[in-house]
Amino acid sequence: MARALNRALRDALADDPDVHLLGEDIGALGGVFRVTDGLTAEFGEDRCTDTPLAEAGILGTATGMAMYGLRPVVEMQFDAFAYPAFEQLVSHVSRMRNRTRGALPLPLTVRVPYGGGIGGVEHHSDSSETYYMATPGLHVVTPATVADAYGLLRQAIASDDPVIFLEPKRLYWSKGELAPGGGAVEPFGRAVVRRAGADATLITYGPALPVCLEAAEAARARGLDVGVLDLRTLVPFDDETVCAEVRRTGRAVVVHEAAGFAGPGAEIAARVSERCFHHLRAPVLRVTGLDIPYPPPLLEHHHLPDAARVLDAVARLQWDLV
Amino acid sequence: MTVSDLTVAQPPTPSPDEEPFRLLGTTPPDPGLWPRLYRALVRGRRFNTQATALTRQGRLAVYPSSTGQEACQVAAGLALGPRDWLFPSYRDTLAAVTRGLDPVAVLGLLRGDWHTGYDPRAARVAPLCTPLATQLPHAVGLAHAARLRGDDVAVLGLVGDGGTSEGDFHEALNFAAVWRAPVVFLVQNNGWAISVPLAKQTAAPSIAHKAVGYGMPGRLVDGNDAPAVHHVLTEALRRARSGGGPTLVEALTYRIDAHTNADDATRYRDEAEVAAWRARDPLARLEQELRRHGLLTDAAEAEARADAERLAATLREALGRDPELAPGDLFAHVYAAPTPHLREQAAAFAAGTGVAGTSAAGTGVTGTGHGRAGAGAGS
Numbered sequence: 110m111a112r113a114l115n116r117a118l119r120d121a122l123a124d125d126p127d128v129h130l131l132g133e134d135i136g137a138l139g140g141v142f143r144v145t146d147g148l149t150a151e152f153g154e155d156r157c158t159d160t161p162l163a164e165a166g167i168l169g170t171a172t173g174m175a176m177y178g179l180r181p182v183v184e185m186q187f188d189a190f191a192y193p194a195f196e197q198l199v200s201h202v203s204r205m206r207n208r209t210r211g212a213l214p215l216p217l218t219v220r221v222p223y224g225g226g227i228g229g230v231e232h233h234s235d236s237s238e239t240y241y242m243a244t245p246g247l248h249v250v251t252p253a254t255v256a257d258a259y260g261l262l263r264q265a266i267a268s269d270d271p272v273i274f275l276e277p278k279r280l281y282w283s284k285g286e287l288a289p290g291g292g293a294v295e296p297f298g299r300a301v302v303r304r305a306g307a308d309a310t311l312i313t314y315g316p317a318l319p320v321c322l323e324a325a326e327a328a329r330a331r332g333l334d335v336g337v338l339d340l341r342t343l344v345p346f347d348d349e350t351v352c353a354e355v356r357r358t359g360r361a362v363v364v365h366e367a368a369g370f371a372g373p374g375a376e377i378a379a380r381v382s383e384r385c386f387h388h389l390r391a392p393v394l395r396v397t398g399l400d401i402p403y404p405p406p407l408l409e410h411h412h413l414p415d416a417a418r419v420l421d422a423v424a425r426l427q428w429d430l431v
Numbered sequence: 432m433t434v435s436d437l438t439v440a441q442p443p444t445p446s447p448d449e450e451p452f453r454l455l456g457t458t459p460p461d462p463g464l465w466p467r468l469y470r471a472l473v474r475g476r477r478f479n480t481q482a483t484a485l486t487r488q489g490r491l492a493v494y495p496s497s498t499g500q501e502a503c504q505v506a507a508g509l510a511l512g513p514r515d516w517l518f519p520s521y522r523d524t525l526a527a528v529t530r531g532l533d534p535v536a537v538l539g540l541l542r543g544d545w546h547t548g549y550d551p552r553a554a555r556v557a558p559l560c561t562p563l564a565t566q567l568p569h570a571v572g573l574a575h576a577a578r579l580r581g582d583d584v585a586v587l588g589l590v591g592d593g594g595t596s597e598g599d600f601h602e603a604l605n606f607a608a609v610w611r612a613p614v615v616f617l618v619q620n621n622g623w624a625i626s627v628p629l630a631k632q633t634a635a636p637s638i639a640h641k642a643v644g645y646g647m648p649g650r651l652v653d654g655n656d657a658p659a660v661h662h663v664l665t666e667a668l669r670r671a672r673s674g675g676g677p678t679l680v681e682a683l684t685y686r687i688d689a690h691t692n693a694d695d696a697t698r699y700r701d702e703a704e705v706a707a708w709r710a711r712d713p714l715a716r717l718e719q720e721l722r723r724h725g726l727l728t729d730a731a732e733a734e735a736r737a738d739a740e741r742l743a744a745t746l747r748e749a750l751g752r753d754p755e756l757a758p759g760d761l762f763a764h765v766y767a768a769p770t771p772h773l774r775e776q777a778a779a780f781a782a783g784t785g786v787a788g789t790s791a792a793g794t795g796v797t798g799t800g801h802g803r804a805g806a807g808a809g810s
Contacts, residue, residue, distance in 0.1 A: 129579070155579055161609055166602030169568020176557070176569060177576035200562050201569070208546035208558055211764040245765055269767040298771065345770035
């Protein structure tokens with residue numbers, strides 16, 4: 110996946126002279142995850158720039174660059190490192206178009222490696238999508254496959270609005286096919302059925318997708334046909350595909366790493382309940398991270414949803430069949 | 432100013448050997464420039480008094496007056512070239528007006544009908560910024576972008592003394608210096624961040640001293656001397672345009688009025704202090720200097736005041752009318768194309784139900800079409 114992201118950035122830089130990359134250690138080092146590997150050498154320091162170590166400054170200056178008409182792509186080195194930039198994000202980036210009545214759009218992408226499962230120490234494993242989703246004016250995007258990593262990042266950079274591009278850290282080394290020309294640019298707001306199923310629908314995104322696919326496979330051994338839906342973009346949200354699936358199966362579990370309380374699953378469960386109530390045969394359940402600060406690496410497996418917890422939820426959904 | 436100055440403990444006011452740069456009374460006036468500054472000052476003073484009066488009539492939600500600071504405002508507006516950009520704070524309406532912005536449009540934020548009442552790109556004035564110092568990194572980024580494109584553009588960012596304590600101030604100056612961005616920072620040090628005096632804001636001998644640590648020039652100027660502020664800013668902007676990098680300018684001034692019309696300044700400062708600064712009024716000082724050199728006649732003064740009265744009448748007339756509000760606009764301009772969920776909410780709002788999504792519950796129809804809306808142009 111990291112190579113697909115690198116490819117997307119390279120292609121965007123080559124296609125549009127207004128695209129500029131900014132971040133810490135993205136130059137000679139190529140980023141701590143090597144996502145920007147070789148881009149300074151190929152496009153020069155003005156296009157792929159090592160900045161001073163200051164997240165508010167990186168996002169704030171990128172905002173000014175976008176105000177002038179460039180398309181900056183910012184790298185936040187780790188999820189929790191983005192918090193110093195929150196004021197810029199919430200007070201300016203997300204609302205510049207709105208506060209200027211459309212006169213100043215901000216075509217700006219913020220790449221945030223996020224989530225756990227890599228044994229990171231404190232402040233290196235947060236899932237902060239809830240904050241971004243709760244901020245009107247931002248698109249929130251998270252790929253789970255190699256092809257989506259390329260296609261969604263190309264769309265993010267081409268978008269005329271700010272995009273929070275959440276890269277699942279533990280999928281950086283995942284393998285997958287990428288078309289010779291890179292691949293298709295993927296529009297936002299379209300969820301994808303990764304696995305069809307008749308008995309229940311797992312609604313997920315990003316790092317929890319492989320967990321859900323594993324759980325669905327295990328469910329088959331128990332005689333349950335479980336489908337898996339990958340949201341791909343959290344904002345805009347694809348009510349249509351989600352509701353079509355849930356209406357078919359009548360049972361849904363939302364799975365994500367972020368804390369459950371007031372998290373993305375709460376919004377999704379509420380939306381499904383409002384729209385699909387008469388089709389539901391069980392309450393919408395959630396399998397999420399615990400409502401705790403991200404735990405130390407030796408304990409993180411208790412926090413992260415795994416196939417066993419997802420399977421347990423699927424079993425609980427079958428209450429009327431027991 | 433040298434680094435060695437920093438080793439000496441000093442109160443945060445300029446010592447006698449660090450007198451701020453001034454021109455009034457020291458230099459023969461420039462007959463091309465100083466009368467222009469005077470007319471802009473007269474207009475600016477009138478703008479401030481009229482806007483303050485409009486708050487009492489409920490026509491403006493709030494007004495942070497720049498009375499006493501007009502020299503900084505006017506100099507900021509007039510020092511910029513046509514292609515340059517201005518990044519104002521909420522107190523800098525007058526700088527934006529002097530730059531040429533529609534005086535009614537610039538009050539949009541304070542009137543409350545929309546946040547920014549003008550097109551920032553057309554005016555080359557960024558939206559008035561309410562959070563402190565957060566517009567300064569934008570100023571740096573825009574200046575950097577202009578230089579990357581090879582455009583002959585300089586940028587002026589405005590901030591108050593309180594704003595210099597914010598992290599964004601530091602990050603902006605640091606980025607600007609490292610990138611040698613064509614940007615000038617003007618700190619209007621008016622002595623008070625709402626009720627907190629400068630002595631509780633910084634232990635530095637002056638705000639201009641801070642420039643040393645960033646690796647850029649720091650300039651201390653008499654902020655009630657309009658020609659001096661104009662001169663220092665013009666020089667700094669010229670230096671920025673020629674690739675010389677950023678400059679930090681501290682203008683020593685005073686806000687005569689309270690922080691806003693909602694603030695009671697008598698709770699935290701003495702009338703004697705205010706009176707001392709009234710005696711240094713930027714408008715009266717420039718007027719006196721121009722008269723001394725025969726550059727201001729009664730007729731010219733009358734004309735300047737008549738012009739200011741016309742401006743005040745324009746404000747009264749435009750703001751005396753109720754603004755035309757379109758509540759449906761609340762949903763406009765959140766995204767380039769609204770998300771399905773926002774379209775649904777807007778439809779519910781228009782229908783007066785206030786409930787989005789429920790009408791379609793159980794029907795299998797959401798009426799929102801396919802979710803292409805988030806895809807921006809250019810894909």
